[in-house]
Amino acid sequence: MNYRITIQYDGSRYNGWQKQGNTSNTIQGRLEEVLERMAGQAVEVHGAGRTDAGVHALGQTANFHLQGEWDPGEIRRYLNRYLPDDIEVTAIDRVPPRFHSRLSAREKVYRYRIGTGGRKAVFERKYRYLYPGELDVEAMKQGAAFCIGTHDFKSFCANRHMKKSTVRTITEIAFGQKEGDLVITFTGDGFLYHMIRILTGTLLEIGSGQRRPEEMKEILEGKNRALAGRTAPAQGLMLVAVRYGDEYEV
Amino acid sequence: MNYRITIQYDGSRYNGWQKQGNTSNTIQGRLEEVLERMAGQAVEVHGAGRTDAGVHALGQTANFHLQGEWDPGEIRRYLNRYLPDDIEVTAIDRVPPRFHSRLSAREKVYRYRIGTGGRKAVFERKYRYLYPGELDVEAMKQGAAFCIGTHDFKSFCANRHMKKSTVRTITEIAFGQKEGDLVITFTGDGFLYHMIRILTGTLLEIGSGQRRPEEMKEILEGKNRALAGRTAPAQGLMLVAVRYGDEYEV
Secondary structure, rough: OEEEEEEEEEEHOOOOOOOOOOOOOOHHHHHHHHHHHHHHHOOOOEEOOOOOOEEEEEEEEEEEEEOOOOOHHHHHHHHHHHHOOEEEEEEEEEOOOOOOOOEEEEEEEEEEEEOOOOOHHHHHHOOOEEOOOOOOOOHHHHHOOOOOEEEEEEOOOOOOOOOOEEEEEEEEEEEEEEEEEEEEEEEEEOOOHHHHHHHHHHHHHHHOOOOOOOOOOOOHHOOHHHOOOOOOHHHEEEEEEEEEOHOOOO | OOEEEEEEEOOOOOOOOOOEOOOOOOOHHHHHHHHHHOOOOOOOOOOEEOOOOOOOOEEEEEEEEEEOOOOOOHHHHHHHHOOOOOOOEEEEEEEEEOOOOOOEEEEEEEEEEEOOOOOHHHHHHHHHHEEOOOOOOOHHHHHHOOOOOEEEEEHHHOOOOOOOOEEEEEEEEEEEEOOOOOEEEEEEEOOOOOHHHHHHHHHHHHHHOOOOOOOOHHHHHOOOOOOOOOOOOOEEEEEEEEOOHHHHHO
């Protein structure tokens, strides 16, 4: 049977989602450890988004196959009991065998939170990037508009040896507020390695007046990472939701 | 000149508000260190509430005297710059020389947050007590009603050698919800050492059915700490606000 879980985590103390060699301190690694203990069999957990070290998730999804009959509620309770307190399974359901959390995903939503106005925001400090200056949000919106649609985002990909396509579709970049902070929500069919953090870093350089909004167009056309802005810090980034087609909706 | 500050802090990694012997890791100690560096003089910071180790504050207040002329905005910026990221000064104002944050306080508001329904609540996990069972909130409200008014709260005081009066007035104990959690808000003229945590622990024993609501009356009348319930964990407690008379309002 194939199970899909929705997971929330505070990424602060993890080396990201994906298991890497002998670095066991990853979200995927923790999930697999607990599932293997529960099921007495090797379990591979496939995540929808490979969040970086320090990136958080409100609605990451993952799936795994288990031999035998398991009650979904029982799996969820077991996971929540034995996972650390900074990882929580918020939903679980049985999905068709062909479902794969990453390959079946239609849309992903990420949110980047920027602390402006000098507020340290003690209780949210690990989930935002405290930005030291003033920002021209209108200019940032103008810059972001160039990214909407289907483009080659090679300039926003930190993986220099990326052999696969760097073409992606961004359907929306929305600017909002949360308790006085600036929140940018990115919706698209998928994102390249560090793509949202480089987009955000570039938007911050536009917002601070270091770049003109129109440069965003030139950066996209240049297809060169060196043209884009700095990579914004991991801690401001949150994977909010992963959406699937109707056939996989609960 | 006398200055009053409003302070927010995540108490998780501190030994509480008050400086104690050679334990420097307290909120008061951190504030004094930074103020002394700024002013080049010894500064004593008086807090309104002596929060325990692990207790948080959304609106603690404190005051201190400084020789010479200082711009309040400048003091605030200096403090926020050099204080750790889990302590923030959210307001500052000049107050009359006789103002004392604790002695002048008329009312204090504390909030205790109880995680119910099994949610781990990853992003708020340090600011709530994850309660493992079901709670009868109506019974808790009945028990709490016995505490409203002026009573001798000796049974709810952890300091066995308390020589001063243990009489206090609680004006309100309100039950609310926050993202599915149970939140109890206590308002009164002052609270004894561990008083809110013992009240909460006793209310939890009522909510779980281990005690009847009417026992609250007997516990108060018995004036004996051993009669009351366990002390609820520090991390669920937050000092929300300290209120002063009109003469000290900004």
